[in-house]
Structure formats: C-alpha cells, structure tokens
Amino acid sequence: MFKLEIKKIKGYRYIYIKDRVKVNDKSIPVTMYIGRLEKTTTEEFIKKLGEYQVARLKTFTDFWMKKGRSYLDDQKTFNLEVLHYSYRLFGEYYPDELRRYEQSVFARYVQGTTAIEGNTITLRQAEELIEHNITPPGKSVREVYEIINFRKLRNFLDNYTGDVSERLIRKMQSRQNRYQDGRAS
Known part of the structure; x- marks a missing residue:
C-alpha cells in the first residue's frame, strides 16, 4: 500500500506518493510527485493516482521484460505481465x-x-x-x-x-x- 509524504521546501508543502513494487525478492521504489499541497484539487489527485498505478505497472513489467524470454514476443510478454501485476494488486487490496x-x-x-x-x-x-x-x-x-x-x-x-x-x-x-x-x- 502506498503512503503519502509531504515535503516542505522553501516554505511550501509538496505532496508525493511513495511505494515499493515487489518483484520476486526485489523491492523496487516508486515515487511520484503530485503537486503543491495547497493547490492540488481532488480531481488532480485522483488523476495522479491513476498515473501512479500506470507507473507501478511499468516498473513491474520493465523488470520482467529484461528477463529476455525468447519464446514470446514483447507484446505477449507485456500482456501476461499486466495480468500477473493485476492479480498481485488484487491480492494486496482484497486478500x-x-x-x-x-x-x-x-x-x-x-x-x-x-x-x-x-x-x-x-x-x-x-x-x-x-x-x-x-x-x-x-x-x-x-x-x-x-x-x-x-x-x-x-x-x-x-x-x-x-x-x-x-x-x-x-x-x-x-x-x-x-x-x-x-x-x-
């Protein structure tokens, strides 16, 4: 589950989403900048949450794509890893x-x-x-x-x-x- 972090820089507060994507035994950090806390609207925050999920998925699939499977083309490998990621994400939120x-x-x-x-x-x-x-x-x-x-x-x-x-x-x-x-x- 991600956590929200607020950083204070030059008197302004900025909000970030921080998380770790677990792939096998590795834990890969994912950080996404949301915006200035005072100026970020609910709609912008929800949009950034969607982008965050895409960034998490990309981190997960990039790791697996580096494995170099010769028996599947890249698109099929990507599609399988999207299913794999979705299954794990479902398990995180709804065990x-x-x-x-x-x-x-x-x-x-x-x-x-x-x-x-x-x-x-x-x-x-x-x-x-x-x-x-x-x-x-x-x-x-x-x-x-x-x-x-x-x-x-x-x-x-x-x-x-x-x-x-x-x-x-x-x-x-x-x-x-x-x-x-x-x-x-």
Missing part, C-alpha cells in the same frame, strides 16, 4: 476475496479433473470435502480419496520451494496416487 477466488478455482479444477476420470462427486460436494472435510454420502472411498489427494498435493506444492524437476513431478505423481481404493499404494 480475503482472492483467497476465496483461489479456493473456488481449485475446487472447480479438482472436480473437473476427477470427473474426466469418472468421479461422480459434484462441484458442491468437492468444495465441502476440500474446505470442510465433509464426506459426501453415497460416494465410494476411491472417489473421496481422489479429491483428498488433490488437497494434499496442493498443500505440498504450497510449501515447496525448489525448481520444477523430474524429481518433483515424480513426487507429485506419487502423492496423487496415494490411498487409492482406501488403502495406501
């Missing part, structure tokens, strides 16, 4: 809504993926099982464990800090195949 959104997307992904394999658990039942450990009535142990394995895999990946590798993929596969038909495999 609870972002968490609910991520849970909803995960439940839809799990239910859809397992349904392709023949699992008959509905989206609502999958949400209840993932979020509250409520087992749906009349479903086989195999179907329930398919959903539970996805939740355990997600917990594993949330705590994983290494690179994507063959070893990681094998671990993911073994975690996904645990407890088939109610017994450890």
Whole structure:
C-alpha cells in the first residue's frame, strides 16, 4: 500500500506518493510527485493516482521484460505481465476475496479433473470435502480419496520451494496416487 509524504521546501508543502513494487525478492521504489499541497484539487489527485498505478505497472513489467524470454514476443510478454501485476494488486487490496477466488478455482479444477476420470462427486460436494472435510454420502472411498489427494498435493506444492524437476513431478505423481481404493499404494 502506498503512503503519502509531504515535503516542505522553501516554505511550501509538496505532496508525493511513495511505494515499493515487489518483484520476486526485489523491492523496487516508486515515487511520484503530485503537486503543491495547497493547490492540488481532488480531481488532480485522483488523476495522479491513476498515473501512479500506470507507473507501478511499468516498473513491474520493465523488470520482467529484461528477463529476455525468447519464446514470446514483447507484446505477449507485456500482456501476461499486466495480468500477473493485476492479480498481485488484487491480492494486496482484497486478500480475503482472492483467497476465496483461489479456493473456488481449485475446487472447480479438482472436480473437473476427477470427473474426466469418472468421479461422480459434484462441484458442491468437492468444495465441502476440500474446505470442510465433509464426506459426501453415497460416494465410494476411491472417489473421496481422489479429491483428498488433490488437497494434499496442493498443500505440498504450497510449501515447496525448489525448481520444477523430474524429481518433483515424480513426487507429485506419487502423492496423487496415494490411498487409492482406501488403502495406501
């Protein structure tokens, strides 16, 4: 979240927006001059806030564009980074809504993926099982464990800090195949 800073220079007060854009482990400062405090109108301030968001986005995307991805052209890379930035910004301002959104997307992904394999658990039942450990009535142990394995895999990946590798993929596969038909495999 940005902060407003007032600097007094030669008896006049000037207002600035100061913030830091976090990109991976780096924190890049962003400062924007708004104007003289006594003369700045509400409309000018709101306009400057919009410009500030653009400056923040530019700082974020410029950092990523320097990475030199050869498999995407600059416009596609920029568009992806705008989405990436917007997602992170949404998380800063609305963390609870972002968490609910991520849970909803995960439940839809799990239910859809397992349904392709023949699992008959509905989206609502999958949400209840993932979020509250409520087992749906009349479903086989195999179907329930398919959903539970996805939740355990997600917990594993949330705590994983290494690179994507063959070893990681094998671990993911073994975690996904645990407890088939109610017994450890």
